[in-house]
Amino acid sequence: MAGYRVKLTREGRVAILSLARPDALNAIDRAMCDAIVSVLDRLEEDGDCSVLMIAGEGRAFCAGADLKHMRALAGESLRRFIERTWIVGERIERSPLLSIAAVQGFALGGGAELALACDMRLCESTAMFGFPEMTLGSVPGSGAMQRLHRLVGPARALELVVEGKRMDGNRAGEIGLVNRVVGHGEAFDAALAWARDLSERPSEAIRYAKTCMRLPADGAVAPMVQGMVSSICQSGAGYRANAGQFLSGKDSR
Numbered sequence: 001m002a003g004y005r006v007k008l009t010r011e012g013r014v015a016i017l018s019l020a021r022p023d024a025l026n027a028i029d030r031a032m033c034d035a036i037v038s039v040l041d042r043l044e045e046d047g048d049c050s051v052l053m054i055a056g057e058g059r060a061f062c063a064g065a066d067l068k069h070m071r072a073l074a075g076e077s078l079r080r081f082i083e084r085t086w087i088v089g090e091r092i093e094r095s096p097l098l099s100i101a102a103v104q105g106f107a108l109g110g111g112a113e114l115a116l117a118c119d120m121r122l123c124e125s126t127a128m129f130g131f132p133e134m135t136l137g138s139v140p141g142s143g144a145m146q147r148l149h150r151l152v153g154p155a156r157a158l159e160l161v162v163e164g165k166r167m168d169g170n171r172a173g174e175i176g177l178v179n180r181v182v183g184h185g186e187a188f189d190a191a192l193a194w195a196r197d198l199s200e201r202p203s204e205a206i207r208y209a210k211t212c213m214r215l216p217a218d219g220a221v222a223p224m225v226q227g228m229v230s231s232i233c234q235s236g237a238g239y240r241a242n243a244g245q246f247l248s249g250k251d252s253r
């Protein structure tokens with residue numbers, strides 16, 4: 001299901017969005033941006049999935065922005081394309097769905113930025129991450145400058161961007177760029193097992209957790225919103241049943 005640039009399959013409450021341009025190592029062009037956004041629209045409208053897994057078909061997660069497509073753009077058309085890549089990242093980040101990038105092979109430039117827009121990342125030890133933009137004479141423009149430092153700290157983020165060197169999946173795990181590292185050929189199955197497990201959590205609580213994580217800790221807003229969120233979650237039947245079970249176990253001791 002979905003457009004010619006991506007495929008969408010569902011496994012229970014897990015949606016699997018596969019970048020489906022393996023001949024171009026899943027390079028991102030305008031059509032792929034539009035396809036991802038329309039999948040998100042549909043999933044959010046349906047509301048029957050709580051976890052989104054993003055994977056790449058073939059031997060790459062994604063080799064970045066489609067350099068052939070970008071070569072034909074300039075001025076306003078280039079700006080519109082870059083804005084579209086931003087919208088993709090923001091839609092993933094703000095989505096009520098919990099997102100997991102399953103990275104195998106290359107995740108370069110815009111491909112690494114796509115993985116960064118996901119809530120969590122799992123990769124193979126042999127995956128290859130990198131931000132080559134500066135070696136091409138530019139800077140990452142689709143969210144890495146804003147997201148990378150939150151994961152690896154500002155000094156290391158700047159080093160990765162300025163040096164533009166590639167790193168393998170093991171190194172990405174060591175510096176906190178990814179949550180989990182698995183063996184070669186294992187990313188898809190491992191990410192799916194993880195996604196299935198997480199999809200059993202209540203989807204409203206997942207949505208609140210994502211939102212609360214983005215609240216600034218200072219000021220009065222965070223404690224107030226947290227209080228409201230906890231009170232909504234804890235008034236639900238699921239929470240009351242689980243907490244009741246725990247407490248009756250204590251009482252019977």
Ligand code: DAK
Nearest residue numbers: 023024025027063064065066067068082106109110141142
């Ligand atoms: N775009 C288009 N096609 C690509 C591609 C890409 N990024 N990467 C690979 N392909 C295509 C190749 O052209 C080739 O197609 P055919 O020639 O067979 O038709 C096919 O995928 C297989 O690639 P290779 O033959 O090159 O495969 P190799 O194993 O030899 O090499 C590689 C794999 C990943 C090392 C190599 O393909 C490569 O270096 N690719 C380019 C990686 C890259 O530099 N990506 C772009 C990163 S920069 C901006 C905002 C955002 C961006 C830029 C500006 N502004 C705010 C201004 C985003 C920038 C980026 O993403």
